[in-house]
Amino acid sequence: MKRYNAWNLLWQGLTGHRGWEPAWRSPAPKPRYDVIIIGGGGHGLACAYYLAKVHGITNVAVLERGWLGGGNTGRNTTIVRSNYYYPQSAALYDFSLRLFEGLSKELNYNVMFSQRGVMNVLHTRHDMEAGQRWVGAMNLNGIDAFMLTTEQVKQRIPLLNTAKDARYPVLGGFVQPRGGTARHDAVAWGYARAASALGVDVLQNCEVTGFKRSTEGRVIGVETNLGTIGADKVGMAVAGHSTVIAKLAGFRLPVSSYALQAFVSEPLKPVMDTVMTSFATGMYFSQSDKGGLVIGGGLDHYLSYAQRGNTPLLRHVIGAVADQLPSLGRVHLLRHWAGIVDVVHDSSPILGETPMPGLYINCGWGTGGFKGIPVGGWMLAHHIATGRAHDIAAPFALSRFSSGALIDEAAASGIAH
Amino acid sequence: MLLLHCPWCGPRDEPEFVCGGQSHMVRPEPWHAVDEATWGHYLFTRDNPKGVHLERWHHAHGCRQWFNVARHTVTHEILAIYRMDEPVPNAVAGARA
Ligand SMILES: Cc1cc2nc3c(=O)[nH]c(=O)nc-3n(C[C@H](O)[C@H](O)[C@H](O)COP(=O)(O)OP(=O)(O)OC[C@H]3O[C@@H](n4cnc5c(N)ncnc54)[C@H](O)[C@@H]3O)c2cc1C
Ligand SMILES: [Zn+2]
Numbered sequence A: 001m002k003r004y005n006a007w008n009l010l011w012q013g014l015t016g017h018r019g020w021e022p023a024w025r026s027p028a029p030k031p032r033y034d035v036i037i038i039g040g041g042g043h044g045l046a047c048a049y050y051l052a053k054v055h056g057i058t059n060v061a062v063l064e065r066g067w068l069g070g071g072n073t074g075r076n077t078t079i080v081r082s083n084y085y086y087p088q089s090a091a092l093y094d095f096s097l098r099l100f101e102g103l104s105k106e107l108n109y110n111v112m113f114s115q116r117g118v119m120n121v122l123h124t125r126h127d128m129e130a131g132q133r134w135v136g137a138m139n140l141n142g143i144d145a146f147m148l149t150t151e152q153v154k155q156r157i158p159l160l161n162t163a164k165d166a167r168y169p170v171l172g173g174f175v176q177p178r179g180g181t182a183r184h185d186a187v188a189w190g191y192a193r194a195a196s197a198l199g200v201d202v203l204q205n206c207e208v209t210g211f212k213r214s215t216e217g218r219v220i221g222v223e224t225n226l227g228t229i230g231a232d233k234v235g236m237a238v239a240g241h242s243t244v245i246a247k248l249a250g251f252r253l254p255v256s257s258y259a260l261q262a263f264v265s266e267p268l269k270p271v272m273d274t275v276m277t278s279f280a281t282g283m284y285f286s287q288s289d290k291g292g293l294v295i296g297g298g299l300d301h302y303l304s305y306a307q308r309g310n311t312p313l314l315r316h317v318i319g320a321v322a323d324q325l326p327s328l329g330r331v332h333l334l335r336h337w338a339g340i341v342d343v344v345h346d347s348s349p350i351l352g353e354t355p356m357p358g359l360y361i362n363c364g365w366g367t368g369g370f371k372g373i374p375v376g377g378w379m380l381a382h383h384i385a386t387g388r389a390h391d392i393a394a395p396f397a398l399s400r401f402s403s404g405a406l407i408d409e410a411a412a413s414g415i416a417h
Numbered sequence B: 001m002l003l004l005h006c007p008w009c010g011p012r013d014e015p016e017f018v019c020g021g022q023s024h025m026v027r028p029e030p031w032h033a034v035d036e037a038t039w040g041h042y043l044f045t046r047d048n049p050k051g052v053h054l055e056r057w058h059h060a061h062g063c064r065q066w067f068n069v070a071r072h073t074v075t076h077e078i079l080a081i082y083r084m085d086e087p088v089p090n091a092v093a094g095a096r097a
Helices: A006-014 A042-057 A087-101 A103-107 A125-140 A150-156 A184-197 A239-249 A311-324 A372-386 B036-044 B090-096
Strands: A032-038 A060-063 A119-122 A147-148 A170-175 A201-203 A208-213 A218-225 A228-236 A255-265 A274-280 A284-286 A293-303 A333-344 A350-353 A359-363 B002-004 B012-015 B017-020 B052-060 B066-072 B078-082
Touching: A032 A042, A032 A218, A032 B036, A042 A359, A060 A087, A060 A125, A060 A184, A087 A201, A087 A372, A103 A125, A103 A184, A119 A125, A119 A150, A125 A147, A125 A170, A147 A150, A150 A372, A170 B012, A184 A201, A208 A228, A208 A239, A208 A359, A228 A372, A228 B017, A239 A255, A239 A359, A255 A311, A293 A333, A293 B052, A359 A372, B002 B078, B012 B078, B017 B036, B052 B090, B078 B090
Parallel strands: A032 A060, A032 A228, A060 A201, A119 A274, A228 A359
Antiparallel strands: A119 A170, A147 A170, A208 A218, A218 A228, A255 A293, A255 A333, A274 A284, A284 A293, A350 A359, B002 B012, B017 B052, B052 B066, B066 B078
């Protein structure tokens, strides 16, 4: 792997940029691997990287049906934070945030992690009470978060209408200063490049269509459009397609697939240097380094595998922008799209074993698993390599849906993504 | 935007409705013989097909009646709309098999 650094950039600049090599190898599949990972999104690629880097398991393939990061990893609004309510979640997401803090160096790939703070804006007395309760829980979990006055919110988001007679008056807010944004494609590409350099085969346009199993029912390989590929162990990280893959393996999952939309405006001069989420409207936005406003909102609330959103939600989200940030009312949208997110009842991921021996799962991140890519990959790799759940991952096992030990962030944290 | 034909009000826009999730669910009985896995599935596991899904919709901002919809989850095409007390239409049952 040719390292990216200032010297190489200068040299390539002087020699017409003809010396760069592809970021990852694209070999033909081998007949057999120690580990196969299904899904070339962030979680699958991170898992392959940590298998090789942390556990020394390099005879690994990542099978991606389309192109790397073409699922939710390349479609999300890139917010990274760890301000969750329950201790189990805080431990999980803060592990991830700390990996994000060192990720560009670790991967020798600039993931543009920008800790610009994530702000939640509160509009009613009840929001304020809930906000205080959440901040208290976060502080008990050791997470940096504190309350803000209306003036402090206004100072960081001058565009926000904080007038007393606004439709959504701003009574205050809270912030996690270590939260922020990162470049989504770079996270996928950075892990792919670093994994490939350690010997992992990254195979695109390779769709898993079935499983091979031993007479005892253990997984021994997968069927794909490129033929049958053997494996000792298989990990799946396919987000919105988790129940489709589970069906091939013969079990059901408590996962529902919904479309989640995102919107990007024309590029503007810098107007926003933090991330804002509104409790009243569910709208949230930040500004990318290219200048576009990156805007998100809630789910389209019916099952969907169509990677496009519907207009009622678009109208709701854009209406919220125009109402709460009146000076943006005439900004044009350039693009909008949707990703298919894997929603589970308690809005916490599912990590660990599946009913099929040898098949391990990472899914259920729903609307908020970009921030979880480093930890999701780490935990799946740990379980596959050692045969045991990491302490941080153990509470997130699939078995919680029959034991009843849910980690109900859906009800507890109430924050988008 | 979906155009849904409410069995009582006729064609109306999507924002008038709320989707209530999977239809035709049956609670496992008798309660004292239901094991935890079965009960967990009843509470949390829903059909999630990449294909035709049978679901309930509520005309929340209209007549406030519930009804069933057979809808394709990739194309969003609506294949059938039938009342709560009606069985799954034969044509739809065929398309799901
Ligand atoms: C609009 C939107 C905004 C979001 N905003 C945020 C945010 O701000 N912050 C945050 O933390 N999270 C956010 N998320 C959630 C986040 O994007 C996801 O949780 C995360 O990217 C999931 O990563 P993944 O690797 O599990 O899945 P994906 O990136 O979806 O990767 C799964 C891959 O599996 C492949 N696959 C599927 N079936 C097969 C098969 N049979 N064979 C081979 N490959 C297959 C798919 O092609 C896909 O590339 C957002 C999501 C969306 C859609
Ligand atoms: Zn009606």
